Amino acid sequence: MKAAIFKGPGMVEIGERPDPVIQEPTDAVVRVVLGCVCGSDLWYYRGESAHAVGSIGHEFIGVVEQAGAEVQGVREGDLVVAPFIYSDMSCPHCLNGSTISCPAGGNFGNGTIDGGQGEAVRVPLAGSTLVPVPGSEHPDAVLRSLLALSDVMSTGHHAAVSAGVKKGDTVTVVGDGAVGLCAVLASRRLGAERIIALSRHADRQKAAREFGATDIIEARGEEAVQAVLDLTGGIGADAALECVGTAQSIATAFAVARPGSTVGIVGVPHGQLSFAETFFRNTGWRGGPAPARIYIPELLGDVLDGVIDPGRVFDYETDLDHIADAYRAMDERRAIKSLVRVGAL
Known part of the structure; x- marks a missing residue:
């Protein structure tokens, strides 16, 4: 599959990654519809924080293509919002409001787990991590706001x-x-x-x-x-x-x-x-890092009801083939936040 590859400071390029597959019965494979570049990605891009060579990006919405045998709460064909941290939502830390501290959890786009700046993502602990979006045929403005819930609006x-x-x-x-x-x-x-x-x-x-x-x-x-x-x-x-x-x-x-x-x-x-x-x-x-999975359900309702529209923070748009432009636009402060269109619903 095509995906953004971090190759070092100032170098994020389109490349190839293995197609994600179910590895554990609690996994799901999500086909990415929209991804974006985060302000924290710029710390890596500018060489101010370390990042492993490999996949990058931790914000995305998409459609569940495959679900492991033990996945509950989401099913194939669901449109889902992926919080930037995957977690089990049942450990003492998650129950105390700190999903980033989940012993079984982790973050997307860390060089090992594929990120949202790619065509598909394997999502561990999919049943407790992914938030399904009710309804269908949502307009583009709503999809953009759903993407914002994955990180920036929750943060x-x-x-x-x-x-x-x-x-x-x-x-x-x-x-x-x-x-x-x-x-x-x-x-x-x-x-x-x-x-x-x-x-x-x-x-x-x-x-x-x-x-x-x-x-x-x-x-x-x-x-x-x-x-x-x-x-x-x-x-x-x-x-x-x-x-x-x-x-x-x-x-x-x-x-x-x-x-x-x-x-x-x-x-x-x-x-x-x-x-x-x-x-x-x-x-x-x-x-600290936002427990996005805890916040998304309540914010999701307000997005669908038209109460909030955080998707307006995306003022630059491109596709996966031009991911380098998405980074440059934010690095040069020509964009508040870059949206990356990856696939169709």
């Missing part, structure tokens, strides 16, 4: 949930990538009254406002912190959502969070941060 939602966003809150979102924009949308969904988005790019500012941002701050660093404090009467935000992962963005998120609040962190950390200042402000933090 943005995780930031908001981790920070305890509730009705009437003032929220500050640090980061204007796809996850940050989905965090804006998630905050609006949870009832935030004021949503302050930090963004210096006109296209992302526009998307943030469409998703529910009430205020835009273009500054960074100390200037951005002061701007948030000015907007909040010197108090700070009831919840701050950190959606980048750099030392500066983490420091900004803590600085704009009011004393006694919680910062929701979902940006993959790069760099170090001293927690001494946060200690004396009673500011907490919570977050």
